[in-house]
Amino acid sequence: MDTSKLKGRPPFPFETIAVAIAFSPRLEALLSESHHLAKTFGARLILIHVGTANASKADKIQKVCAKAGITNPEVIWKEGTPATTILQVCKENTVDLLVIGALKKESLLRFYIGSLARTICRKAKCSVLLLTRPSSIRRKPERIVVNGVEHPKTTESLKTAVYFAEKYDVKEVKVVKELDMTGMAMTLADDTTASHANKMKKEITSEAEGYLESIIHQCQTRQVQLTEKTVKGKPGFAIGKYARDKKADLLVLNSPDKSLGLLDRIFTHDLEFILEDLPCDILLVHSRNHSEK
Numbered sequence: 001m002d003t004s005k006l007k008g009r010p011p012f013p014f015e016t017i018a019v020a021i022a023f024s025p026r027l028e029a030l031l032s033e034s035h036h037l038a039k040t041f042g043a044r045l046i047l048i049h050v051g052t053a054n055a056s057k058a059d060k061i062q063k064v065c066a067k068a069g070i071t072n073p074e075v076i077w078k079e080g081t082p083a084t085t086i087l088q089v090c091k092e093n094t095v096d097l098l099v100i101g102a103l104k105k106e107s108l109l110r111f112y113i114g115s116l117a118r119t120i121c122r123k124a125k126c127s128v129l130l131l132t133r134p135s136s137i138r139r140k141p142e143r144i145v146v147n148g149v150e151h152p153k154t155t156e157s158l159k160t161a162v163y164f165a166e167k168y169d170v171k172e173v174k175v176v177k178e179l180d181m182t183g184m185a186m187t188l189a190d191d192t193t194a195s196h197a198n199k200m201k202k203e204i205t206s207e208a209e210g211y212l213e214s215i216i217h218q219c220q221t222r223q224v225q226l227t228e229k230t231v232k233g234k235p236g237f238a239i240g241k242y243a244r245d246k247k248a249d250l251l252v253l254n255s256p257d258k259s260l261g262l263l264d265r266i267f268t269h270d271l272e273f274i275l276e277d278l279p280c281d282i283l284l285v286h287s288r289n290h291s292e293k
Contacts, residue, residue, distance in 0.1 A: 005094045009288050011127055011156055012096065012163045014041040019099040020048050020086050020120075023060065029134035030101045031068035036138050037099065037129075040167050046074045046093060050085045053077040068136070083119040095126045102130040102278060118275055121284055122256055127160070130282040141168055141249035141281075147239050148177040148212050148228070153254040156287035158219045158226075161252040164283065165224045172225045174246075175216060177208045178238045179230050205230060236273030244279035251279060255286040 019034040021027060031047075038045035047061070058075070065073040076093075078085045090098055102117045121128055146161045148154060158175060165173050181201065212228035219226060231238050243251045256271050274282065 006091065006125060006288060009094070009096075011160045011285050011287055014043045014096045014127075016046065016093055016095045017041065017043040017097045017099060018046045018048055018086075018090055018093065018095040020050075020082075021061070022049070023057070024101065026101050026134055028064050028067050029136045030099070030131065031065060031070060032136045032138075033131055033134040034099045035068050035070050037097070041097075043096070044074075045070070046076055046089075046095070048076050048078070048086050048089050050078055050080060050082045052079060083116055083123070086120060087123055087125070090124065090126050097127050097129055098124060099129045099131060101134055102132055102282075121271070121275060124255065124284070124286060125288070127255070127286045128282075128284045130278065130284075132278050132281055139249075141165075141170055143246060143248045144170055144173045144250045144252065145239070145243045145246065145248040146173060146175045146252040147254065148175040148215065149235070149254065150177070150208075150211050151254055153285070153287045155215050155218055157252055157254050157285040158215055160285045161250075161283070162219055162221050162224050162226070164250070164252075166221065170224065172227060174227050174229055174248075175212055176229045176231055176239055176242055177212055178235045179204060179208055179232045180235055180238075181232050182234065234273070236271060240274045240277065240279045248280045250281050250283055252283045252285060255284045 014037075017034065017038050019030060021030065024030075034045060037043070047065075049057070049061070051057070061073065061075060065071075076089055078089060080088075086098070089095075098120070100117055100120060117130060121130070141164075144161055144165055146158050148158075158173075161173050164170075181204075208230050209228065212230070216226045216228060229242075231242050233241065239251070242248075251274070253271065253274065
């Protein structure tokens with residue numbers, strides 16, 4: 001397979017959008033949302049179904065697509081392991097954004113086994129949009145939050161969030177950096193004075209604000225106001241709570257750095273906090289310039 005088009009490809013514009021479909025009760029809503037996304041971004045839309053093709057399934061997809069406003073749907077049928085097959089199709093078609101339906105909250109059992117959505121989020125080589133409440137009625141996002149974690153990928157994620165906001169005429173994007181003060185406290189010696197501890201907290205907060213200002217400066221736009229915010233708490237949990245409390249419509253995150261190993265499943269990572277209990281729709285931005293092999 002020729003993957004030369006993928007290497008170094010920027011996360012946007014979204015030229016090709018794919019949606020992974022199964023015959024669930026939310027299929028029509030998921031297709032409607034995907035259709036609106038494709039129209040908004042001027043993208044090609046492909047439908048991916050993992051399973052055996054037959055006339056009955058094809059007829060059902062045609063009927064649901066018609067209800068969702070999709071004429072002449074481009075459906076790719078493949079057999080195999082769902083996550084692996086979906087990701088393979090995305091590579092072969094140079095997909096920029098993969099849309100999948102996701103449950104807002106997973107059970108403990110599913111969390112440790114690893115759901116389809118979780119596997120795709122970990123291994124995708126394109127950006128992934130998790131829709132927690134797809135609707136047949138067109139929804140326009142109004143509140144977008146971006147994780148301002150200090151990482152080489154974050155600037156590209158913020159630029160992608162701005163691109164998304166401009167397409168939907170969202171006026172403000174909030175860039176949030178988490179401050180893990182609990183971790184900082186553990187590094188302080190027992191004999192550290194309160195004044196010294198307060199001084200360190202102020203310095204950490206100031207550094208965080210300085211970082212946010214620097215990445216915001218790189219992504220300035222006239223159409224969207226970028227504002228900064230620091231929140232205290234455990235990474236992953238704190239920003240999820242912030243997005244939920246502020247009733248965000250979309251939370252934008254960097255794609256994860258690596259696949260999960262056994263220890264990663266035992267000791268929860270930042271992203272796992274969010275995937276375990278989705279506060280809203282999630283956009284995982286895959287910055288191919290900074291991706292791992």
